[in-house]
Amino acid sequence: DAEITQSPRHKITETGRQVTLACHQTWNHNNMFWYRQDLGHGLRLIHYSYGVQDTNKGEVSDGYSVSRSNTEDLPLTLESAASSQTSVYFCASSARTGGYEQFFGPGTRLTVL
């Protein structure tokens, strides 16, 4: 069955370190998204991609970067982790055409000390 996976599921890191969160989908979806979820803020869009080599900034992109070298993966990199980036991160994907349903991964809980 097609799915979307995230790794690691939990990560503790220190301020200033570079961190990469992985997202892999087997839906063959063109569109992929990264969100962060914080209490009181809901889900906020960090970066998104409509296809290979395409990346776009979302609402809260400062301090984050992504790259899309293939259809299946969209890794999220925190260049220099800050305590304000402690959050739960969700990756999602959707098809280029048809419906707009986004399929979400299980999330990564990141703690920056």
Place this chain on the structure above:
Amino acid sequence: QQQVKQSPQSLIVQKGGIPIINCAYENTAFDYFPWYQQFPGKGPALLIAIRPDVSEKKEGRFTISFNKSAKQFSLHIMDSQPGDSATYFCAASITGFQKLVFGTGTRLLVSP
């Protein structure tokens, strides 16, 4: 800048009650309004969605009511069950852009 405002933040109802969650949007270009359901430790999943050409959509016990002139939409859960206890997010999107703008979420607890 919150483009989709959701209320209440939390809600407690008894089994069989009808919880109502409300959302309001500002951007009149939005033309797709989904609701996502999230259980603890899981990612959100699409529950039901509506487009502004209809005022109501039902799927099982879940109903979306849509008021285009007021720029508001709401989720009603009929005969709510303890298994409906979850966080619910409304969202909005513009056709062709795919990306969603989410509300802040409502934590629903249905007591037995």
